[in-house]
Amino acid sequence: MSQPTRRAVLTAAAVLAAPTIPRAQPASVKLGILQPVTGALAQDGDLGRLGAQLAIEEVNAGGGIPGLGGAKLEMVFGDARSTPDAGTQEVERMQSEGVCAIVGGFASPICLAASQAAARYGLPYVVDVGVSDSIVTRGLANTFRFAPGFGKVASVALDNLATLNDAAGKPAKTVVLVHEDGLFGSGLAKLMQAELPKRGFEILDTVAHPTPARDMGNIALRIRSLAPDLILPSDYYAEFVLLARTLQQQRIRPKGIYGVLNGAASNYRFVKEFPTLAEGLLDCNHWADPRNPKTQALRQAVEARGKSFAYNVMLNYSCVLLVADALSRAGSADRARLTEALAGSSFSGHIMPYGPTRFVGGQNEGASPVNTQVQGGDIKVIFPAAFADAKPVFPAA
Amino acid sequence: MYSPAIIAEAVVNGMLTGAVYALVALGLTLIYGVLHIINFAHGALLTCAMFAVWGLGALGVGPYVAIVPLVPGFFALGYALQRFVIGPASRGRDGNVLLVTLGLAIAIQNGLLVLFHADTRSLDAGDAFEVVAVGPMLLSQPRLIGFAVAVAVAVLLWALLALTDTGRAIRAVAREDLGARLVGIDVRHVFAVTFGLGCACLAVAAGLLMPSYYVNPRVGEAFVLIAFTIVVLGGMGSVPGAAIGGLAVGVVESLSGLFLGDSLGQIGVFLIFILVLLLRPAGLFGARA
Numbered sequence: 001m002s003q004p005t006r007r008a009v010l011t012a013a014a015v016l017a018a019p020t021i022p023r024a025q026p027a028s029v030k031l032g033i034l035q036p037v038t039g040a041l042a043q044d045g046d047l048g049r050l051g052a053q054l055a056i057e058e059v060n061a062g063g064g065i066p067g068l069g070g071a072k073l074e075m076v077f078g079d080a081r082s083t084p085d086a087g088t089q090e091v092e093r094m095q096s097e098g099v100c101a102i103v104g105g106f107a108s109p110i111c112l113a114a115s116q117a118a119a120r121y122g123l124p125y126v127v128d129v130g131v132s133d134s135i136v137t138r139g140l141a142n143t144f145r146f147a148p149g150f151g152k153v154a155s156v157a158l159d160n161l162a163t164l165n166d167a168a169g170k171p172a173k174t175v176v177l178v179h180e181d182g183l184f185g186s187g188l189a190k191l192m193q194a195e196l197p198k199r200g201f202e203i204l205d206t207v208a209h210p211t212p213a214r215d216m217g218n219i220a221l222r223i224r225s226l227a228p229d230l231i232l233p234s235d236y237y238a239e240f241v242l243l244a245r246t247l248q249q250q251r252i253r254p255k256g257i258y259g260v261l262n263g264a265a266s267n268y269r270f271v272k273e274f275p276t277l278a279e280g281l282l283d284c285n286h287w288a289d290p291r292n293p294k295t296q297a298l299r300q301a302v303e304a305r306g307k308s309f310a311y312n313v314m315l316n317y318s319c320v321l322l323v324a325d326a327l328s329r330a331g332s333a334d335r336a337r338l339t340e341a342l343a344g345s346s347f348s349g350h351i352m353p354y355g356p357t358r359f360v361g362g363q364n365e366g367a368s369p370v371n372t373q374v375q376g377g378d379i380k381v382i383f384p385a386a387f388a389d390a391k392p393v394f395p396a397a
Numbered sequence: 398m399y400s401p402a403i404i405a406e407a408v409v410n411g412m413l414t415g416a417v418y419a420l421v422a423l424g425l426t427l428i429y430g431v432l433h434i435i436n437f438a439h440g441a442l443l444t445c446a447m448f449a450v451w452g453l454g455a456l457g458v459g460p461y462v463a464i465v466p467l468v469p470g471f472f473a474l475g476y477a478l479q480r481f482v483i484g485p486a487s488r489g490r491d492g493n494v495l496l497v498t499l500g501l502a503i504a505i506q507n508g509l510l511v512l513f514h515a516d517t518r519s520l521d522a523g524d525a526f527e528v529v530a531v532g533p534m535l536l537s538q539p540r541l542i543g544f545a546v547a548v549a550v551a552v553l554l555w556a557l558l559a560l561t562d563t564g565r566a567i568r569a570v571a572r573e574d575l576g577a578r579l580v581g582i583d584v585r586h587v588f589a590v591t592f593g594l595g596c597a598c599l600a601v602a603a604g605l606l607m608p609s610y611y612v613n614p615r616v617g618e619a620f621v622l623i624a625f626t627i628v629v630l631g632g633m634g635s636v637p638g639a640a641i642g643g644l645a646v647g648v649v650e651s652l653s654g655l656f657l658g659d660s661l662g663q664i665g666v667f668l669i670f671i672l673v674l675l676l677r678p679a680g681l682f683g684a685r686a
Contacts, residue, residue: 038514181660209659212517214610214619217410217537218654218662225403238517238611249526250535 026064026071029333031056031323032094032102033075033316034114039082040212041107043237044263048106048128049077050307051316054298059324067328073320080105084113091117100333101126101342103319106312108132108183115143124339126319129286129312131261132183136363142335144342144359146319147286147352148367150184150261154191157260157284160371160383161230162199164282164394171395172229172255174202178219178243180235181208188234188260204228213239216246223247229255229395237263241270244277255395259283266372266379268308278374280396282382286311287370288318289353290381290389298351318350322357325349353387399655406534407655408648413540415647416547420602421620422627422639423551424595430634431571431591432479434487434494439624440617441505442596446471446603447612448509454520454607461542464604468597475596480589509614519611543605550601551640554594558636567591571634623650626670632683642681645669 033052035045056073064070076099078090087110094102101124105111111130118125119140127135127145131153136145148156165172177192179185189206196203204226207219216239223231231247231254233240240263247257257280259265265283288295288311298317299309307313322345327333330341348356354366371383373392380390399407421443428436446467453463482501487494527538558564569577570587578584610616627646631638646666653665673680 040517042517207658212611213659215414215654215659218407218651218659221403221407221410221655222399225399238519245526249528249537 026069028072028074029065029068029327030074030076030097030099031320032078032091032099032104033320034078034080034087034090034094034102034104034110035316036080036082036087036106036110038079040238041082041236044106044310044312045080045082047307047310048104048312048316050302050305051128051313051318052103052320054301054313055317055320055324059321065324065328067331068333071333073324078102080110080114082107082110084109087111087114088117090114091123095121095123099123100327100335100338101323103323104128104316105130108135108187111135112183115140118142122335122339124323124335124342126323126342128315128319132187134183136361140362141343142339143362144364145362146322146350146354146357146364146367147315148369149363150188150191152367153261153284153369154188154195156369157258157371158192158195158199160284161201161258163383164371164392167392168394170200172201174204174226174228175230175232176204176223176226176228177206178223178231178233178235179206179208180211180213180239182211184261185211185234192232192260201230209235209239211236211239213242216243219243220246220250220252223254224250224252231257232260233257233262233265234260235263237267237270240264241274244274244281248277253396257281259285261285261369265374267310268379269310271374271377271379272308275377279377280393281374282392282394283372284369285372286315286352287372287379287381288314288351289387291387292351295351314351318352321350322347353384402533404652404655406536407651409531409534409536410540411648411651412644413536413544413647414651415644416544417602417605417643418620418623418627418647419640419643420547420550420598420605422624422631422643423554423636424598424602425621425624426628426631426634426636426639427554427598428592428595429628430636431567432494432588434483434491434498436592436595437495437498438478438501438505439595439599440621441502441509442471442475442617443599443603443620444509444612444614444617445505446596446600447607447610447616448513449600450603450607451518451520451612460520460604460607461546464546464601467600467604471596471600472593475593476589478596479592480585483592484585484588506614506617513614517611517613520607525608537609539605539608542608546601546605550598551636554598555636557594563587563590623666626666628680630669630673630680632680635680635682638680638682 035048037045056075060072064072076094076097078094080087091114102118103126105114105127106129108130111127112135115125119142125143131150133149133151177189179189262283264270265281266285271278302309302313325347326338326341326345330337343359346356358365370381372379373382375390381388382390382392425439449467450460450463483497486497528535529538566582566587570584627642631642649665654662
């Protein structure tokens, strides 16, 4: 066997050293995504995760985070298992794995608990949905909510309801509120109970139900005996489907069903599975700007995966892009610098109809819901006019 | 205030639901009446049966058809559980049986959690939202079927206990276990048959519940609490007590749901539980306190 030549040794050394010769690939940045993908909210959590994942793929495919030398985003996923306890546990785990921020939570109780757990580590937490306003009134510097809270949603929903009713010659005078009895439904119902009479509507009854609910028979009976012009439901997907099907079963046909942050009334799965039931449903909810070409691109990407293009896909997608932008401006994955960059964000590369981002006390002041209506098997935006792609149909034929 | 028509409909709805509750309670009370044990695994076994119906549904078998293979299956499961697990592990002491069934419940529930996760699943049976108009009332078709089948099962069970040799043996063991032994009845076999019958009731109940209900690994807990209330109301070990108690609890639940709202609907059921324990601890049809 011959001795290795000097040249061979040098070549070998060069090969070994090669990775260090081109400019080093920047380390990837870990981003925590928290969603309830098991338990009662599993369906929503799955959609939220999809939105976040698509945004991460888009950022990475577009060359990573510019301000960090093209560092890629790496998802660290946590399953909140539909409870605040599990959400908190997952925050602890994600923080120990070194995430730079956490996006998600979905349900208000999970968001409340998880953002508080993250606050102990100065870890930025971007709430994706969590509409309870107590999330942003605790003075936590790490907590940011990109979407509107239920205070804002309720006031826009009622303004638009009044506009809709006035334009049709005030056919609706009486309403029944149906809401889930958790933080989200009860809080929202309380706001609407105070506001509806001021806008000329008489509340005949307010009915709470648990999540998950096993039967809407009693609620349907109450509604049938009260015969309201409008039903205003605020509940999660499965419960609204149960309610809508029971109303149909009991042959209850109000002049309109006007959802406020309803889990199903602007959900393509519902529209696809129950097209006749869904037709004409009104909802005031989170929704992307239909005229933004990025919205249509995202819709295609989501539908190509056989999933439904739901509001939490849109919000999680936008929230991840918001964090990516802040990371780039911070020029570092340092938690304090990222928090500062988020607080000063004026990000407008998202798909929501919010305009440039502006956080005040953690709440994005530009955030606002839109009104949707199911028309011809599609979900159309009917208010505000600047983003609308259809005219409202009210009262129901 | 609600019109009488609405209240009448709520009462009828309650009776329809109550019949299925009664079926769950029937299994529980039968096991208590004969084995003198409280079967804490009853809810977990119901959950198992509901998952079985759901699983067969995923294979294209309708929930009512699924009852046919599940009844012998759950009878065999119950028989084997009593004969090979609960009986031997109790070593003849009732206090032990309590712990064994409780342990079984925990094991089954967590086994299901491992297999199926915590997700809530439901069956999209074709008739789930069909209604039958009875006068001014619109009654849910799956509930009407549930009521009819539950009544039929209760009658069959009564006939089995009253008219067959097995039934006589079961009643003999329930009355006087030593005497039954002396006349040559295989008490261990009778215990296991009774446990099997209790489980078979659960298989029927699961098939009746699934068209309009959902299943997750913890779903049995809600039913077993109601079933305990029914058994206490009707009298521990009494078959007619379970049937009547079931209907009564169904009606109370429905009416309190109507008047107090669905979040508070269960309050009425637990009020009954407390009142019966305070005023008539032996229940409506109980032999003695």
